[in-house]
Amino acid sequence: DIVMTQTPLSSPVTLGQPASISCKSSQSLVHSNGNTYLSWLQQRPGQPPRLLIYQISNRFSGVPDRFSGSGAGTDFTLQISRVEAEDVGVYYCMQSTQFPLTFGGGTKVDIK
């Protein structure tokens, strides 16, 4: 199974300041078709997860442009350019390159 490791576990951020979350996979996420199936999800308190970013850097419909994704191979990053109050929650990376699909352990973003 591919192990997804996220850091940090927790990220207290000042409103308006940037935040960055790292996700590392135990093996390359490049599929045989050339695509890399790494996505980012946000889970606000008491809510189901919500798709933010897919295939490393593609923002899903309706996601604000302050969210961006980057990376390649085994190292990936989610960046929030200016954290807003509504961004509080837990963020997960997920690989869907191969079964079983696996998630990172989550990073909690809250306001200082």
Place this chain on the structure above:
Amino acid sequence: EVQLVESGGGLVQPGGSLRLSCAASGFTFSAYAMSWVRQAPGKGLEWVSAISISGDATYYTDSVGGRFTISRDNSKNTLYLQMNSLRVDDTAVYYCARDPGISVFDIWGQGTMVTVSS
């Protein structure tokens, strides 16, 4: 409105069975692969099972293989998860999620709670 609504959760004793349902509306259910993802209380997300558009291909995480069965009825726009031989560590909120064919989960239900306890 595109929507997934789970049902069928509840309290069950260890060794018991439950069948979860996920009713889809607002989109062509038969055009999408589907998955179940669970979240134990206070824990992270764990993918459980996936099913192809036609239902002829199914996938499971190791811990549920042989105990859980995913299925779908495209005529009823409904996804199912039959859970047998339930264990205490199966306790979780179970979400169904839609895959638009690019190996992501773009729509999630609100979840249904399954509690396995004596």
